[in-house]
Amino acid sequence: MKVLVVGSGGREHALAWKISQSPLVTEVLCAPGNAGTHALGRNVPVAATDLDGLVACAQSEGVGLVVVGPEDPLCLGLVDRLKAVDVPVYGPSADGARLEGSKVFMKEFLERHRIPTGAWRRFDRSGAAKSYLESNSVWPVVVKADGLAAGKGVFVCHDTKEACGVVDAIMEERKLGAAGDEIVIEEFIEGRELSVHAITDGRTLLILEPVMDHKQVGDGDTGPNTGGMGIYSPVSFVSQRLMRQIEQRVLIPTLHALSVEGIEYQGTLFAGLMITEAGPRVLEYNCRFGDPETQAIMRRLDSDLVPILLASANGTLEELDPPDWKSASCVGVVAAAEGYPGDYEKGYVISGLQAADALDDVVVFHAGTRQDGGQVLTNGGRVLCVTATAHGLEAAREKAYRGYEAIEWAGKFCRRDIGLPRPQRPGELESESFVHEGDELV
Numbered sequence: 001m002k003v004l005v006v007g008s009g010g011r012e013h014a015l016a017w018k019i020s021q022s023p024l025v026t027e028v029l030c031a032p033g034n035a036g037t038h039a040l041g042r043n044v045p046v047a048a049t050d051l052d053g054l055v056a057c058a059q060s061e062g063v064g065l066v067v068v069g070p071e072d073p074l075c076l077g078l079v080d081r082l083k084a085v086d087v088p089v090y091g092p093s094a095d096g097a098r099l100e101g102s103k104v105f106m107k108e109f110l111e112r113h114r115i116p117t118g119a120w121r122r123f124d125r126s127g128a129a130k131s132y133l134e135s136n137s138v139w140p141v142v143v144k145a146d147g148l149a150a151g152k153g154v155f156v157c158h159d160t161k162e163a164c165g166v167v168d169a170i171m172e173e174r175k176l177g178a179a180g181d182e183i184v185i186e187e188f189i190e191g192r193e194l195s196v197h198a199i200t201d202g203r204t205l206l207i208l209e210p211v212m213d214h215k216q217v218g219d220g221d222t223g224p225n226t227g228g229m230g231i232y233s234p235v236s237f238v239s240q241r242l243m244r245q246i247e248q249r250v251l252i253p254t255l256h257a258l259s260v261e262g263i264e265y266q267g268t269l270f271a272g273l274m275i276t277e278a279g280p281r282v283l284e285y286n287c288r289f290g291d292p293e294t295q296a297i298m299r300r301l302d303s304d305l306v307p308i309l310l311a312s313a314n315g316t317l318e319e320l321d322p323p324d325w326k327s328a329s330c331v332g333v334v335a336a337a338e339g340y341p342g343d344y345e346k347g348y349v350i351s352g353l354q355a356a357d358a359l360d361d362v363v364v365f366h367a368g369t370r371q372d373g374g375q376v377l378t379n380g381g382r383v384l385c386v387t388a389t390a391h392g393l394e395a396a397r398e399k400a401y402r403g404y405e406a407i408e409w410a411g412k413f414c415r416r417d418i419g420l421p422r423p424q425r426p427g428e429l430e431s432e433s434f435v436h437e438g439d440e441l442v
């Protein structure tokens with residue numbers, strides 16, 4: 001069977017890498033892909049938002065499964081278009097993708113179904129938002145653009161001036177375009193952030209191993225937010241009890257609520273959670289796999305991914321055995337371009353990729369790269385994610401940074417503290433520590 005992966009980032013390379021290992025698969029196509037997916041299969045020059053082109057490609061190639069990586073084509077209705085022509089596809093319909101595509105929809109949905117989340121208000125005029133902020137006495141607050149903003153639509157604001165500046169930038173200067181037609185102003189919740197992914201067919205949930213993402217650009221969680229600067233898994237503060245709470249208080253109620261509202265949801269349900277003293281609360285929902293979280297999930301998943309994706313698409317997840325996971329830990333270090341998450345240059349020649357990939361247990365996933373003849377060039381802000389597996393996070397960390405050091409281009413940088421315990425902040429749960437060989441998630 002041919003599988004078409006839609007997208008061009010590290011998540012798509014990781015999905016294509018795992019999918020290509022399946023005995024069910026004869027060829028992996030990627031649209032449009034990057035230099036990493038080029039090495040695994042065949043890139044097709046169709047943009048991830050070109051719905052007509054993607055449907056035509058899936059049909060002409062006789063693809064047996066389309067796996068949609070990014071949120072934009074999901075929100076635009078790619079899954080609905082493919083289903084209409086009977087092409088099996090992994091991902092939710094546009095209706096379901098509103099959980100990510102509109103923060104207002106997501107917050108109203110959570111509220112309607114009493115799924116735990118922070119207190120919030122919606123605004124469609126900047127004047128009303130600023131009046132509210134001027135009367136607010138509890139800081140910080142979180143200001144979020146309603147629509148898709150490629151990870152750039154969430155702002156933690158510490159006083160009225162900062163928050164009103166953000167409101168002006170979004171609603172008056174329209175820096176995020178139509179994504180900022182409405183905003184959400186939300187209570188800032190103290191706790192520990194955690195990403196939990198589940199795969200669903202609308203009835204059955206398959207909860208994947210939790211992953212921790214480092215979102216800020218600087219060591220010690222400083223500087224602006226990014227799409228994610230590195231990941232590690234397993235996460236030592238996550239107990240089985242906590243996972244049960246997340247399943248019972250968040251994921252199952254969400255699936256039930258989707259069904260009650262007549263939304264057929266198949267694909268990934270990715271909950272961005274804050275774990276508080278009172279239990280998990282939803283910060284956001286995403287309708288696709290996280291990037292770079294997927295890179296760690298794919299490195300740790302021992303079972304074949306393809307039957308799982310097909311079962312989600314076909315509504316037969318209940319018939320599958322739970323997947324096997326490697327006991328090894330995984331650390332992934334994002335190698336980024338100087339200037340990211342602000343402006344950065346593209347087109348630098350990357351060297352050392354083969355040397356890094358040749359290291360034991362190291363796999364380099366490409367994110368912003370492109371093939372140019374025999375060379376691989378930088379083509380984005382997050383350029384690579386260097387992953388390593390080992391017994392224990394400390395050893396995985398050491399291997400991942402060794403892989404990172406083998407790679408060179410002008411202006412490369414990374415965070416140096418991926419996978420390290422960080423100082424406890426007010427309101428956080430018990431301190432986090434390395435999971436060493438033989439440790440179990442309890």
Ligand code: GLY
Nearest residue numbers: 227228290291292
């Ligand atoms: N790493 C966060 C995301 O994919 O949204």
